[in-house]
Amino acid sequence: MPRRKKIVPKKVKGLKKPLQSPKGVRDILPNEQYLWDFVLNTARKISESFGYGKIETPIFENTTLFERGVGADTDIVEKEMYSFNTLGGDNLTLRPEGTAGVARAFIQNGMSRWPQPVKLYYDGPMFRHESPQSGRLREFHHFGFEILGEQSSIIDAQIIYLAWKIFNKLGLKNATVQINSIGCLTCRSAYKDLLTDYYRAKISKLCPDCRRRLARNPLRLLDCKEEKCMQVAALAPQILDCLCDDCHNHFKSVLEYLDSLELSYVLNPNLVRGLDYYTKTVFEIWPAGEEEESRQSSLGGGGRYDDLVELLGGEPTPAAGFSFGVERVIEEIKRLDLVKKPKIVRQVFLIQLGDLARKKSLKLFNTLMDSRILVAESLGRGSIKSQLKMANKFHTRFSLIIGQKEALDDTIIIRDMDSGMQEVVAMEKVVKEVKKRLAK
RNA sequence: GUGGCUAUAGUGUAGCGGUAACACUAGAGGUUGUGGUCCUCUCAUCUCGGGUUCAAAUCCCGAUAGCCACCCCA
Numbered sequence: 001m002p003r004r005k006k007i008v009p010k011k012v013k014g015l016k017k018p019l020q021s022p023k024g025v026r027d028i029l030p031n032e033q034y035l036w037d038f039v040l041n042t043a044r045k046i047s048e049s050f051g052y053g054k055i056e057t058p059i060f061e062n063t064t065l066f067e068r069g070v071g072a073d074t075d076i077v078e079k080e081m082y083s084f085n086t087l088g089g090d091n092l093t094l095r096p097e098g099t100a101g102v103a104r105a106f107i108q109n110g111m112s113r114w115p116q117p118v119k120l121y122y123d124g125p126m127f128r129h130e131s132p133q134s135g136r137l138r139e140f141h142h143f144g145f146e147i148l149g150e151q152s153s154i155i156d157a158q159i160i161y162l163a164w165k166i167f168n169k170l171g172l173k174n175a176t177v178q179i180n181s182i183g184c185l186t187c188r189s190a191y192k193d194l195l196t197d198y199y200r201a202k203i204s205k206l207c208p209d210c211r212r213r214l215a216r217n218p219l220r221l222l223d224c225k226e227e228k229c230m231q232v233a234a235l236a237p238q239i240l241d242c243l244c245d246d247c248h249n250h251f252k253s254v255l256e257y258l259d260s261l262e263l264s265y266v267l268n269p270n271l272v273r274g275l276d277y278y279t280k281t282v283f284e285i286w287p288a289g290e291e292e293e294s295r296q297s298s299l300g301g302g303g304r305y306d307d308l309v310e311l312l313g314g315e316p317t318p319a320a321g322f323s324f325g326v327e328r329v330i331e332e333i334k335r336l337d338l339v340k341k342p343k344i345v346r347q348v349f350l351i352q353l354g355d356l357a358r359k360k361s362l363k364l365f366n367t368l369m370d371s372r373i374l375v376a377e378s379l380g381r382g383s384i385k386s387q388l389k390m391a392n393k394f395h396t397r398f399s400l401i402i403g404q405k406e407a408l409d410d411t412i413i414i415r416d417m418d419s420g421m422q423e424v425v426a427m428e429k430v431v432k433e434v435k436k437r438l439a440k
Numbered sequence: 441g442u443g444g445c446u447a448u449a450g451u452g453u454a455g456c457g458g459u460a461a462c463a464c465u466a467g468a469g470g471u472u473g474u475g476g477u478c479c480u481c482u483c484a485u486c487u488c489g490g491g492u493u494c495a496a497a498u499c500c501c502g503a504u505a506g507c508c509a510c511c512c513c514a
Contacts, residue, residue, distance in 0.1 A: 018487090020487090020504080023504090023505070074512095075511080075512055075513080076512085079441080079512095080512085080513090097514085128513080128514090130511095131441075131442095131511090132506085132507095133506085133508065133509085134506095134507070134508080135513095135514075136512090136513075136514080137514095140514065141514090220511095220512090274512065274513060275513095284514095297513090297514080298513070298514065299514070300514065301513085301514070323514075324514065325514030326514085329514090353473060354473090383469095383473085383474095384473050384475090385473090385475070386467095386469095386475095387474090387475085388474055388475035388476085389475055389476080390475085391475065392475045392476050393475095393476090399474085399475085401473085401474080403473055404473085405473085413474095415474075415475095417475075417476085420474085420475090422474085
């Protein structure tokens with residue numbers, strides 16, 4: 001006879017369904033913070049050395065800001081925004097990107113009366129309702145910087161240089177700068193017409209997607225990956241040939257500045273950014289690797305946006321900026337194994353036995369901390385054994401043990417964890433004795 | 441939003457129709473107040489819900505989530 005196990009269900013099936021986070025968001029746990037610190041601290045430091053000041057703008061803004069700023073026809077605004085109505089009847093949106101908010105703050109805080117140009121950097125979460133996959137989340141983080149109130153092309157070059165410098169400092173030396181110019185409003189719309197005409201004539205050779213896209217956004221057809229479309233795209237008119245004199249000269253001089261910085265770049269005539277506010281210079285930073293893969297996961301992007309501030313109701317203010325995706329950069333750093341995880345260093349471990357000792361240990365912990373001794377503890381644990389085990393995990397050089405006897409005598413045991421030698425010292429001398437030993 | 445793949449302890453995996461295994465991690469313990477090695481024990485009914493079957497982690501359907509592609513972007 002098969003013996004039946006007695007079934008005593010601990011859980012009633014289905015009753016205890018653990019709550020999950022919503023789709024596309026994640027927790028950033030203690031053991032990955034060092035990467036975040038590394039990336040953000042590096043970026044902040046370099047930005048500040050370039051004269052940028054930190055700005056924090058709200059995580060949500062009026063929806064109108066993004067509709068007008070990013071552009072009502074863009075994918076971001078059309079289908080990716082977290083918008084909601086408040087109880088008070090406002091329509092707000094969780095920011096999908098940082099530039100529009102900064103531009104709004106520029107206007108609202110009268111920054112046009114500050115010494116020009118105004119240089120700002122920021123970092124924080126952004127939200128886009130997309131279908132998540134690797135390198136793509138619904139809540140993700142940007143680090144970005146903006147420079148407002150300067151039209152000279154040297155600024156474009158400097159921004160690219162700053163971006164490049166940050167990536168370099170992060171160790172991403174093989175990331176490439178992809179650059180293009182999409183002209184100003186005038187030459188771009190002229191180019192769009194030209195492109196539309198060109199594609200209309202070849203519409204039978206296009207894939208269904210591109211036929212559909214043609215009316216909406218002809219620029220997008222340029223980077224379709226269908227074989228047929230690529231053939232058509234290869235012979236399409238290029239925006240660079242259609243720039244007005246001003247835009248043409250501007251771009252030419254940006255490239256000259258980059259040359260003089262000896263910063264290598266890839267001139268990419270198909271680079272088109274998905275936000276409407278860009279004018280003239282646009283650029284992205286792609287990770288090292290095959291071009292096909294790199295373009296899928298651009299690490300960051302930016303460019304000039306001379307019309308944005310005016311579009312939002314401010315005085316005409318030329319500007320440029322850049323931002324990168326913190327998660328993507330961290331992934332790339334992990335992939336290339338660039339940063340070692342720092343070890344937690346603790347100098348002594350505090351052990352306590354018994355009620356009185358436990359009480360004293362709390363105070364001693366503070367005394368040690370105030371004396372700048374790095375101390376670890378496991379005050380909740382009872383047995384000396386388990387506490388020593390913990391001490392071992394922390395790799396401390398010494399353990400300080402207060403037992404019941406020591407608590408009464410007002411003494412403490414200093415144990416050398418390597419040799420196992422122990423010494424009893426008076427409580428008031430602990431700090432001195434520990435420091436003496438640590439100095440050896 | 442569309443299509444494909446996947447879903448087993450905290451982590452990584454095994455099991456491929458007869459009722460869960462291994463490694464690591466974590467917690468407790470191996471007699472009196474002493475760690476690192478070693479040993480013992482504990483922690484999942486197999487994402488959730490439904491169906492087929494005498495029997496399901498294993499097959500089917502649905503939901504959810506992850507991954508990949510398209511799209512787009514960071």
